[in-house]
Amino acid sequence: MKIFRANSLTLAIGIALGSTSVAVQAADEASAEQEVETISILGTRVSNRTATESAVPVDIISAESLTRGGFTELGQSLQASVPSFNFSRTQVSDGSDLFRPATLRGLQPDQTLVLINGKRRHNQAIFGLNGTVGAGAAGTDMNAIPLIALKDVQVLRDGAAAQYGSDAIAGVINLSLRDSTDVTSGYIQGGSTGEGDGDNYSLGLNTGFDLGDDGGFINLSFEYRDADGTNRAQRDMGGSSTVPNGSALSDEVRWSQGNADSEFKSMFYNAMMSVGEFELYSFGGYSNRTALGNGFWRNFDEAAKVVPQVYPDGFLPRIFNEAQDTSIAAGLRGDINDDWQFDLSAVYGQNRYDFDSRNSINASYAAEYLYNNPGATDAEIAANSGPTSGYSGGFRFDQTTLNVDISGIVDTGWDSPIYVAFGSEYRSENYEIVAGELASYSCGSSNANNSFPSVMDPEVFAGCGFQAYPGLRPDAAGEADRSSYAFYLDLETNLLDDWMLGAALRFEDFSDSGNDLVGKLSSRFDVTDSFAIRGAVSTGFRAPSLQQSAYTAYTTNLGPGGVLSSSFTATAGSDFPSALGVDSLKLETSKNLSLGFVLNPTDDLSVTLDAYRIEIEDRITLGSLLSAEDVDFSSEAVAALAATGAEQANYFSNSVNSTTQGVDLIVTHQAELFGGDLNTTFAGNLNETKIDSVNAPEGIPEDVALDDLQRSFLTDGQPKERATLTFDYSKNDWQAMVRANYFGETDVTYFGNEHIGLPGFLSPTGSFKPTSTVEAAVLVDINLEYHFTDSLSVSAGVNNIFDVTPDELGADEPLDFITNQAFQYPVRALPYGFDGITYTAKVNFTF
Known part of the structure; x- marks a missing residue:
């Protein structure tokens, strides 16, 4: 039964990752037995493959390595371990305080497939909006999965759509859940930043029990995290009811630039039991996360946004985010024959995402009351200004996936048999937009079709809906669904003792966007016992998600001159995009080529180098917000925009053909030093994305289909160079780790003057910087651990020990101007954030 279990897991994940052996690309300490188990789980169908035999690059990161650096979130841990994985930070972006875009090789979050125990994981219900890395892409919420539940993580850095279907253009991340029994382990950790804020603590517990006498088990994981927010904002020059705007700094810090207050609760399980000669298995989990984020400070003199009878000195609107994630998997596997x-x-x-607005206001309530009661006193206006908090709406997404997978051996009489996998998949998806309460979106308490003159200035109309996150309107609410089915065939054999060849075909059909047949060829040739060449060529595709084809909402965005404006995202095929030549979304298609080598000159040294090229056609993007002036070449588009009631609007389209290419280098070395063991790992990534062409419909300017703002996020929003150098040393009861993380520069138009368009005379230097840059940086982390016994250890860590942050904003930065000097740092395309130095202390225990 033990051998069968390993083979069963091979089937479950082998189909996902294709007929590839797996190379361990990390210097994790592991016994020979543990190494063999890891390789089996990752899917080779050839039992005599070794740890470095692979046709495509795969990283394996153990749970111990994921938690060594003091990180409590999966996304942060992967970013520190896998250079081609990016986990950008985003600040003040329409309530997106709970999720961050997780990307591979500089592509979009939804172009990476995430699996748990080899089974497809559902995507999140929401995505980042305009002006963020990964805008418009609903990827998988990596931070919804507790670290305590993981045995290891495998990252396949190659296109795998032919093996597992849509979303696997950039690669595959597989999360293996723990399956241990008869041992309980856990941790308690606390930390803070060098600034004295961001206090956090977390605790986790994992335990397992045997089920029956035939290798059955159930493993349970619980994790809780609580973190105070951080704030790197400064006192501002926005003025108040008693101090004119621009005349003096505020008495206190009123803006917020930093991490949100957050809380995380989760429970995961992994189970298997024998049923006769078969195995019945199940796994899944539940997590709930909340975060209290912020918008921009509303100045006291902004007539459209502020009701002075309620907020005489202005206010900071806050957005309460809540995400709930539920998943369950069940299956039966077994031998058909030998x-x-x-x-x-x-x-x-299922993923649910909800927004509550807090410390906000719908300025049109007071405006309507004063319009109908022109002699009202300040007290009466305040009493009739509507609620200052309420439900702004939410999003729902659920996915059901059914798989039938068969794998086995065909003996052709050659020296090596053909290893075969084939099967089918059916997937059903549902997406829903839930409207907010009346005050969150309405124009006045009567929900009029027009707004009313503000209570501060009759020449200015009051804004409708809550500030920071206007509620989702009933006309935006609705449901959408679709289904897909797929068939695949996966083959692998050794043509010669030293030459392995793999092939895969997959046909998939989506009810709303069409079908495609894609394929993959992979090969590896062992030139010598210590040197091998490997490579793969494949085609792939990605179907537009329901989140892209069915999303619509009103939001508040920064427009020209730094003014906050009402914005609308139109559904695919609705009047506004149709007027601009976009009637629907179609499949993205890709071509993926990789070529590299594996070098093992000694038992202690391993080197892998892999070059790749990914060409994507009809890439889906969320367009930039367009005003009536931007589309004045089309009277139909101007009319459609006016009908939305918003000042600017955007939409999804297949606007781009792009090429991404780069190189991954991983070097691992093991040595004895001063009576201890030193493991050294260098992992580097060079990556560049170029726009090949823009798919502008006839008669539509290219800068409408894809403007400079979108281009900058696609090509320069993520580091083009990433590297980590890790020294892991252990001796007796001591263990120490030092890691240097290098992040290349990012440079985007958002919040630069090419986006804001401020006149130069407003800057003390006579001009404003055209783009927003986050400089290249090296962050160094240190962790020291002492084992009192086999069951108890303590560790302490310092992350970013040299307190590295991006360069502070200067007087020639548009963001400095529009925040009245409140913000210290850029707030977009931040690969390493601006919290600075952080400290952690942790207790690990087992019993």
């Missing part, structure tokens, strides 16, 4: 196995599975996942 050579063939089957796996039948069903997976259900």
Whole structure:
């Protein structure tokens, strides 16, 4: 039964990752037995493959390595371990305080497939909006999965759509859940920043029990995290009811620039039991996360946004985010005969995301009251100004996936048999937009079709809906659904003793966007016992998500001159995009080429170098917000925009053909030093994305289909160079780690003057910087651990020990001007953030 379990897991994840052996690309300490188990789980169908045999690059990161650096979130841990993985920070971006875009090789979050135990994980219900890395892409919420539940993480850095379907253009991340029994382990950790804020603590517990006498088990994981927010904002020059704007700094810090207050609760399980000669398995979990984020400070003199009878000195609107994630998988696997196995599975996942506005106001309530009661006193206006908090709406996404997978061996009489996997998949998806309460979106308490003159200035109309996150209107609410089915065939054999060849084909059909047939060829040739060449060529695709094809909402965005404006995202095929030549969304298609080598000159040294090229056609983007002036070449578009009631609008389209290419280098070395063991790992990534062409419909200018703002995020929003150098040393009861993380520069138009368009005379230097830059940097982390016994250890860590942050904003930065000097740092395309130095202390225990 033990051998069968390993083979069953091979089937479950082998189908996901294709017929590839797996190379361990990390210097994790592991016994020989643990190494063999890890390789089996990652899917080779050839039992005599070694740890460095692979046709495509795969990283394996153990749970111990993920938690060594003091990180409590999965995304942060992966960013520190896998250079081609990016986890950008985003500040003040329409309530997106709970999720961050997780990307591979500089592509979009939804172009990476995420699996748990080899089964497709559902995507999140929401995505980053305009002006963020990964804008418009609803990827997988990596931070919804507790670290305590993971045994290891495998990252396949190669296109795998032919093996597992849509979303796997950039690669695959597989999360393996723990399956241990008869041991309980856990941790308690606390930390803070060098500035004295951001206090946080977390605790986790994992335990397992045997089920029956045939290797069955159930493993349970619980994790809780609580973190105070951080704030790097400064006193501002925005003025108040008693101090004119621009005349003096505020008495206190009123803006907020930093991490949100947050809380995380989760429970995951992983189980298997024998049913006769078969295995019945199940896994899943639940997590709930909340975060209290912020918008921009509303100045006291902004007539459209402020009701002085309620907020005489202005106010900071806050956005309460709540995300709930639920998943459950069940399946039956077993031997058909000595050579063939089957796996039948069903997976259900749901993500719910809700917004509450707090410390806000709908200025049109007071405006309507004063319009109908022109002699009203300040007290009466305040009493009839409507609520200052309420539900702004939410999003729902659920996915059900059914798989039938068969794998086995065909003996052709050659020296090596053909290893075969084939099967089918059916997937059903549902998406829903939930409207907010009346005050969150309405124009006045009567929900009029027009706004009213503000209570401060009759020449200015009051804004409708809550400030910071206007509620989702009933006409935006609705549901959408679709289904897809797929068939695949996956083959692998050794043509010669030293030459492995793999091939895969997959046909997939989506009810709303069409079908495609894609394929992959992979090969590896062992030139010598210590040197091998490997490579793959494949085609791929990604279907537009329901979140892209069915999303619509009103938001508040920064427009020309730094003014906050009402904005609208139109659904695909609605009047506004149709007027600009976009009637629907279609499949993205890709071509992926990789070529590299593996060098093992000694037992202690391993080097892998892999070059890649990814060409994507009809890439889906969320367009920049367009005003009536931007589309004045089309009277139909101007009319459609006016009908939305918003000042600017955007939409999704297949606007781009792009090429991404780069190189991954990983070097690992093991040595004895001063009576201890030193493991050294260098991992580097060079990556560049170029726009090949813009798919502008006939008669539509290219800068409408894809403007400079979108281009900058696609090509320069993520570091083009990333590297980590890790020294892991252990001796007796001591263990120490030093890691240097290098992040290349990012440079985007958002919040630069090419986006804001401020006249130069407003700057003390006579001009404003055209773009927003986050400089290249090296962050160094240190962690020291002492084992009192085999069951108890303590560790202390310092992350970013040299307190590195981006360069502070100067007087020639538009963001400095529009925040009245409140913000210290850029707030977009931040690969390493601006919290500075952080400290952690942790207790690990087992019993």
